[in-house]
Amino acid sequence: xxxxxxHFDIAQGTPEWDAIRAxxxxxxxxxxxxxxxxxxxxxxxxxxxxxxxxxxxxEHSTFKSSAMERGNNLEPETRDRYSFNTxxxxxxxxxxxxxxxxxxxxxxxxxxxxxHGIEAKNPLHKAYMEVKRTxxxxxxxxxxxxxxxxxxxxxxxxxxCDHPRAELIVxxxxxxxxxxxxxxxxxxxxxxxxxxxxxxxADAKEELPL
Numbered sequence: 689x690x691x692x693x694x695h696f697d698i699a700q701g702t703p704e705w706d707a708i709r710a711x712x713x714x715x716x717x718x719x720x721x722x723x724x725x726x727x728x729x730x731x732x733x734x735x736x737x738x739x740x741x742x743x744x745x746x747e748h749s750t751f752k753s754s755a756m757e758r759g760n761n762l763e764p765e766t767r768d769r770y771s772f773n774t775x776x777x778x779x780x781x782x783x784x785x786x787x788x789x790x791x792x793x794x795x796x797x798x799x800x801x802x803x804h805g806i807e808a809k810n811p812l813h814k815a816y817m818e819v820k821r822t823x824x825x826x827x828x829x830x831x832x833x834x835x836x837x838x839x840x841x842x843x844x845x846x847x848x849c850d851h852p853r854a855e856l857i858v859x860x861x862x863x864x865x866x867x868x869x870x871x872x873x874x875x876x877x878x879x880x881x882x883x884x885x886x887x888x889x890a891d892a893k894e895e896l897p898l
Contacts, residue, residue: 698782710740738885
């Protein structure tokens with residue numbers, strides 16, 4: 689059986705990256721995917737996924753919040769700090785697609801070979817302090833790391849919490865076989881919802897004048 693499909697040729701933040709992610713259940717939205725089945729956030733995501741499969745990236749897919757901008761600016765330094773501290777060689781990769789389940793993917797913050805990954809966050813000082821106090825991955829990112837390990841079939845992964853004025857925090861990530869099954873089952877439950885919207889969009893597209 690072939691493994692996950694790695695797109696090392698695509699750079700994150702480019703139009704090609706936006707295009708390949710369109711219509712996918714991505715790790716960055718795992719908290720929403722694995723949350724309540726009847727939430728507004730999940731219904732919005734279902735609509736975005738359906739739109740992406742018909743028309744490509746949605747308009748807001750290129751929007752970057754201040755937190756996203758901060759992460760993009762600081763992430764290279766975080767990768768360097770981690771590489772220096774661990775003697776690992778970190779490689780960048782645009783996107784990874786699940787080996788057997790269509791439309792399931794992950795945009796790595798870094799890979800060491802094909803069996804170890806990193807998820808890097810660069811929070812402001814108060815959020816950093818909470819991670820330092822608890823020694824745990826913040827709840828909003830736990831499913832994201834599990835999704836990444838599942839999609840990439842990783843043997844190990846580290847969650848990195850970094851602040852330029854403080855030390856790098858490294859927390860090992862875990863995913864169980866039960867959690868992998870939960871994620872696969874959730875995707876299978878959501879696909880019919882996407883299909884309904886695709887039918888609606890396809891009908892509308894056919895009605896457009898030539």
